[in-house]
Amino acid sequence: MENKDHVAIELEDMVKNVQPLFQRCTIYKVPDEIRLSNEDAYTPMAVSIGPLHHRKNPKLASMEPQKMIYFRHFIESRSKVRLTDLVSLVRELEPQIRACYSEEIPFTVDEFVKIILVDCCFVIEFFIRQGEFLVPGTTRLTTTIEDDLIFSKPWLRGRITYDLLLLENQLPFFVFHKLYTLVRGSNSSSVITRDYEFHPFFMLISFHLIHFIDPNIHELHSSSWSSSSSPPPHEIVLHFTDMMRFLYLPQSHSHRQPSRKSRELFVHGASELDEVGIKFESRYRSKSVLALEYEYGVLAMPRIWLSEDWSEIVLRNILALEHCHYPTQHYVFDYVDFISQLIDKDKDVDILVENGIINHLLGDNKKVAELFRGLKRNIMVSNCNADYLRISKDLDAYYEDPWHKRLATLKRWKATATIGGIVLLLLTVIQTVFSILQVVL
Template sequence: MERRNPNDVFIKINALLEEAQPRFSKECCIYRVPNNIRKLNEDAYTPDVVSIGPFHHGNQNLLDMEGQKRLYCRQFIERSETKNLESLVSCVQELEAKVRGCYSHDIKLSKEELVMVILVDSCFILELLFKFYFFLTHGDNSILFPDQIMQHIQKDLLLVENQVPFFVLDKLYNLAFPSTLNADDLHNHPLLLRLIAFIIPTYIFPFDKVMLLLPDVGRIAHFIDLIRKLLLKSSQLFQPSCSREAQVTQLYSATELHELGVKFEVNKNTQCLLDLQLSAHTLRIPFIRVHDWTELLLRNLLAFEQCHYIHESYLTDYILFLDFLINTDKDVDLLIKKGIIENWLGDSNAVAKIFNGLGVNLIYPDFNVKYSHIFEELNSFCAHPWNKKVATLKRDYCNTPWKTVASITAIFLLILTIIQTIFSVLQVVH
């Protein structure tokens, strides 16, 4: 048997070690959803009709949109002030290394292929936003998609794996429309942030609220990061920043809290989902509408937080709160009755399953202090012996209208019996 030279092994191992590169760069902000989270609902993280960026590029189910993306890319270049494809290509070429570093997994595309993918996808998004903007503001019906496909495209643009870095959109837009940087008349070419406002779901933020918050959101990584930043920026609870030194504590369900004397109201003083408020024994929760897109958007926001903001996971805290609060359809029915949840799914059990499933396999290395104080006050109130006795009475004797009537009747008869006995004794004594 031929003996290997030890030096050959050393050279090979040394070469492998020299070739090793860090998996994550400081620019990393676009992630593949971890498998332990993705497997819970594959469809929530997978685009339906259009791939954006390299992660889903080449997917056989999405190839039908490639021609449409190139058409929109060409239309964007024709719309631009410069109409210069070469300058746009050069821009993306200069950014290629930085763009590659934005993705968490190795990209099996050459430099030229990645430049083409990012350029076409970015210009497609910008042209789509233009068409959407002019459709909503000027009634220009130039969007070449049926309403159903357009809704799927909007949804696909909000998936954490289906993103391009925002700085690419910004660079290309400014290069295509240099007049927007200093012009007073932005009627034909609005600021990029104004275009992006139309991609934010109105059930999360009203349009006018988005326009007020956008200038102050700071550096944006991509659309999912933008929605998360808008949530935190609009919150009254997390201003300026909230300490996260607390640990997670258990909380009673909504029906249990209600039986123990906690009142539920809609928090009408905020438009942010995260703004919980406890006053005495009244818990105020912001209104939330639950429909077909709710789970998808929340899952992608949570996945992004788990990958990028694990120690600032304020949305994860909110989902944990709802997971504790909602165990069964009875909890959902109570919150619907109080006007906190608007159920567009029709089935209360389906809503319960959504919120019970969102918190599965999430990591909670810490917990925000303000929520922790609310949990502690609620648990302290519920642990009071008198409140427990009242809850037991309600559960055993007043849990249905008939039982309530029967209990009141029994108490009334008991009182009458006692009065009659007292009068009988007094009569005998007299």
């Protein structure tokens, strides 16, 4: 019998027990190289949800009593089942929930079940309290909300809403769906939207609240309630960060997305394109925030709204999700990459602002270009949206056309001549003034 080295034996045991990483996970710790670019954009500031930030930040401890108040109200006033039934449901789902996280969770089964159940009930109660006042056609389950710390402080309610979009601050959506369906019962778990499709009530209100967070998304569907602005089936979205990404993508009944090609994107700056005669057009109605169209020398795109409060937080967490979970379907990154090249210089931003494409509250136009450049930092990709590649190729062909280049040269000469004329006029005025002074003196 062959005598094996003890190291070989230990290695064989290690190989037998090894498990593939990230085989089912959907909720990730943001990679350090991405997080370092703006750590605050990935870190909850008001409330921790799920296990990744539980008890990690003392500043979030003050929200724990309020979470328990919401939990108690949800159990006592909303639930049609016993607390033991809810615990049993989460305990049954515990292995499946734990597998959704890319990090090893250090909590015991009992601790984990308590974290998931309390946080789920808190989020559902939080969304319902907002949804009763925001979602059309829903029946109020609460007539008055008294002594509510969160709703008495609008800034805190807003901060919590943003925290619920952070990639590290997520719970799997299937837990919310199963829990809410159990609590409300099968007869009241759905409502009918105006397009007569049934959607779980919780899915509907969470969709609406996230829909209203981003003016870029809200503007696309503000005129009517259509199938394109209806919530997706609960099986499609992974969690709230994923739902936000879903709202950015082109929607269709088949949920097909644009094709992709393995090629690096190159886009001329807006000021360069403007010089050769490219026109920029703001589209108020479009099939998607990401929908860019080019035809006959006109580049059209939906209006871009930017705010210091939400823009960077939302986009950074969507890009982090794409980096971790959608490495070959990073459609939002492709959009950010296209826009960042289009506005590489301050004067590029000036062009898009003047044409009504960019509206922002960042102070000056320079910060817009800095924002988009910062979003891309330390994210590597291997392919690109084929539609964007086609548009960039068409723009480049227009830019390289000899006639259009001559037009750009004429514009520069005209600008130079205008500046020269102004300088000449000033020199003439100065010379005249000196001549008058000489005569007087």
